Amino acid sequence: MKAVKIIALTLVAFVPMLFLMGAGKPQTSANAERIARGKYLVGFGDCSACHTPLKFGPNGPEPDMARYLSGHPEGTKLPPPELKPGPWFAATAGMTAWAGPWGISYAANITPDNSTGLGIWTEEMFIKAMRSGKHMGAGRPILPPMPWQASGTLSDEDLKSVFAYLQSIPALTNHVPLPIGPNGELNLE
DSSP, rough: OHHHHHHHHHHHHHHHHHTTTTTTTTHHHHHHHHHHHHHHHHTTTTTTHHSEEEEETTTTEEEEEGGGTTOOOOOOOOOOOOOSSOOEEEEEETEEEEEEETTTOOOOOSSSSSTTTTTTHHHHHHHHHHHHOOOTTTTOOOOOOOOOHHHHSSHHHHHHHHHHHHSSSOOOOOOOOBBTTTTBBBBOO
């Protein structure tokens, strides 16, 4: 019994020392590398161009970094689009909403917010969504202009890196409107 207590006390003292001495570093370092790779891929893919609303700055429209990757602003009301027949589509001045033959689509909140973003998504759901073009990997279609077909060609490792990066940024609560089909009804299919 005395030996068990000695072992237990030794572990209580020794385990924290391992972390102070860097025993936890390889996992943290690998995760930091994955997040850095994801940041690079998100930048290279220019995800911010659609998922970050614009604001007017001294030189005109610029990304509103206080709303980085939070999608179409929930309070922004848009008039109905007036599209002429043909292969046209239109985007809002903020570049977060588009209208075309598919209806109206809005850039999603891809921050890790649990109620309005990717916070409840798993890595597996994210990869499946990018490969299948289905919201949460099994739901409604991911609509234009999201280039899921191109994103889906990334390796599993790269998609895991993108997901890790998106989970590492600040969570922003922003209820993006649901897409609207060409008939004017919510597009949930």
